Amino acid sequence: MKRRQFVGLLGASALSLLLPGAALADDERKRRSTSTATSTTGTAPVLADTGATGSVVVVGGGMAGATAAKFLRLWGGSNVKVTLIDQNATYSSNIMSNLVLNGSTTMSQLTYNYNALKTLYGINFVQGSVVGIVPPVGTGMGSVRLANGTTIAANKIILAPGIEFDAVPGLTPALQDGYVTHAWKAGAQTTKLASQIRNMPVGGTFVMTIPASPYRCPPGPYERACIVADWVKKNKGPNARVIVLDANAGIQAEKHSFETAFNVTHAGVIDYRPNQTVASVTANTTGGKHAVTTNTGTVYADVLNVIPSHKAGKIITDNPALANVGGRWAGVDVRSYESSGVPNVYVIGDSAASGQPKAGHIANQEAKLCADAITRALRGDLIPNPAPKTNSACYSPITADTASWLTVVYGYDAVNNKMVAVPGAGPIEAAAASQDNFNDMKKWFATLMADSFA
Ligand SMILES: Cc1cc2nc3c(=O)[nH]c(=O)nc-3n(C[C@H](O)[C@H](O)[C@H](O)COP(=O)(O)OP(=O)(O)OC[C@H]3O[C@@H](n4cnc5c(N)ncnc54)[C@H](O)[C@@H]3O)c2cc1C
Numbered sequence: 001m002k003r004r005q006f007v008g009l010l011g012a013s014a015l016s017l018l019l020p021g022a023a024l025a026d027d028e029r030k031r032r033s034t035s036t037a038t039s040t041t042g043t044a045p046v047l048a049d050t051g052a053t054g055s056v057v058v059v060g061g062g063m064a065g066a067t068a069a070k071f072l073r074l075w076g077g078s079n080v081k082v083t084l085i086d087q088n089a090t091y092s093s094n095i096m097s098n099l100v101l102n103g104s105t106t107m108s109q110l111t112y113n114y115n116a117l118k119t120l121y122g123i124n125f126v127q128g129s130v131v132g133i134v135p136p137v138g139t140g141m142g143s144v145r146l147a148n149g150t151t152i153a154a155n156k157i158i159l160a161p162g163i164e165f166d167a168v169p170g171l172t173p174a175l176q177d178g179y180v181t182h183a184w185k186a187g188a189q190t191t192k193l194a195s196q197i198r199n200m201p202v203g204g205t206f207v208m209t210i211p212a213s214p215y216r217c218p219p220g221p222y223e224r225a226c227i228v229a230d231w232v233k234k235n236k237g238p239n240a241r242v243i244v245l246d247a248n249a250g251i252q253a254e255k256h257s258f259e260t261a262f263n264v265t266h267a268g269v270i271d272y273r274p275n276q277t278v279a280s281v282t283a284n285t286t287g288g289k290h291a292v293t294t295n296t297g298t299v300y301a302d303v304l305n306v307i308p309s310h311k312a313g314k315i316i317t318d319n320p321a322l323a324n325v326g327g328r329w330a331g332v333d334v335r336s337y338e339s340s341g342v343p344n345v346y347v348i349g350d351s352a353a354s355g356q357p358k359a360g361h362i363a364n365q366e367a368k369l370c371a372d373a374i375t376r377a378l379r380g381d382l383i384p385n386p387a388p389k390t391n392s393a394c395y396s397p398i399t400a401d402t403a404s405w406l407t408v409v410y411g412y413d414a415v416n417n418k419m420v421a422v423p424g425a426g427p428i429e430a431a432a433a434s435q436d437n438f439n440d441m442k443k444w445f446a447t448l449m450a451d452s453f454a
Contacts, residue, residue: 050077054155061086064349065160067367097186161313179283203239207301218253245276257404312351329353336373365390395441
């Protein structure tokens, strides 16, 4: 598929799904287009009374939670009160954060505040860490409890806390002492890893580990390997190496693009090793190197980046009825994202076991479907969209100025109650990495972030 065809497909699916109203069924779109003006341009929308009444608390102001809060106000209207809670005052985007590692962007350029959500959409933003929930029963009120003891009541609770990591022996002290990074929750960790790579000795070795699936952003670790390889071969001499220890049996996404990148574009620099399960980490061993031991032996690194395996956020795994998929992920009805274990509690984004990739673009789509379903429930319709569709689009930088891409459209399989790839609509990946793709990536990113935060 040529790039132009892909951009056409993106126009028809991904970008259109990013537009307010686009994730709605046709009847809903018609109903709301006459009653609700929307804003992605900086002017406050006129929120109509849509007939929906109630209050919703959203826990987690990341890609999923911020989008859900915004679209609940846009589609739910003036009588749907929305409180968005995040432990941080601003959001650091994971998306594009691998480009901090080669110095082409900075974390401050990837930081988003909640001002537009507050002032344009009338969302009540609260900074705090949620430590407990009481699920609403029927049409009554439940609540969430913050670490400072405050409780906030709601008719519906959305949980969007992203992910937590599993423990790796030796990793916690190595992270605390600043010797080793995960840089898989963007922010200070990302900046730290960038500075370690910059200070790596000439001819040094960068080692990174990839957890077993499912993890957030299936192409992300391979993208990271490419960006670091591209930078070290230009700046750290011909003997610099990037060793990739993958717990999986093979590349998890964009196989063609990354095989080409590893074997051609970055041949001789990237040493890719599948089936490597991390057992322990020892920081600052002899000569200041860091050791990672896997099922096949110990590898020494000048810079060590360990991405541990993932599970749902603590607020979910603390509650077995919510973490009803292996005690690790939240089972959901993919028409509404209501928990399959706890009524009136909804889970969106990386914490949900939705059968779709753990990705920011998918988190945005899940958030809209959830906002739509809650609006219907608060209006008394109680019928979620019977045929939801979502799209995942992902761009992966391969060098400092080229990128590949991957896209999939998912549709609802009513027989098995799950989302499945629509035949003929993906997964489709770029034929080759290019500068055009890199430029399209910047537009895609700006559109996605504006849709969630502006
Ligand atoms: C390096 C990297 C590159 C990536 N690139 C892409 C890409 O190109 N395309 C793509 O689609 N996806 C990409 N992703 C994946 C994407 O970032 C995630 O899938 C997405 O952020 C998931 O959204 P979320 O809302 O579930 O979680 P997050 O965005 O992580 O948000 C969770 C929020 O919840 C808050 N929180 C957690 N617990 C609590 C609590 N108890 N109380 C209050 N607040 C809480 C956190 O502070 C955080 O703000 C990438 C990820 C990484 C690491």
